[in-house]
Amino acid sequence: MLMRRGTFDDVPLAELFPQLASADLEAMRVVADAVDAVRAREDVPQWEWAPGHALCPGPQPGAAVVLMANVIVNASGGDQLEFWVQVFWTDQGQLAVNAAVNVACWCETDHATHDIDEFTRIVDETSLAQAFEAGSERLIGWLADPHNADYWRSRAALPPR
Incomplete structure (x- = not known):
């Protein structure tokens, strides 16, 4: 599915999540602003979204991403972290x-990459x-x-670089 990119202001939240009340959409905007505020100065805030995934595709193999922010941080030693x-x-x-x-x-x-820390919340258990x-x-x-990849690897008992 083709993902679109832009600032969070470009994200058509009401189109992606038509079931949400305007107060919930505004709450998501406030949270996205907080995410963008902690990015490194040189990291242009980019969000990605897939309008074709707005409606539930039903049970299927593999996840269908609707909205995401991906923050890549250049870590010490030429390594990088992805959040x-x-x-x-x-x-x-x-x-x-x-989140991961x-x-x-x-x-x-x-293994190519490892998810070190991960958080998942199903929306049925709470609001979006x-x-x-x-x-x-x-x-x-x-x-x-710390923006040190070996710090994160040690948290997961993975070998250092």
């Missing part, structure tokens, strides 16, 4: 929010606005932690 928060449809056709920290793999068997806020708060907290 994200996303709203997606699960394999079972449930709307959910996921991702690092490159330096294991003997190359509340789940988005919780995932975004995690992302904001992670961005305040």
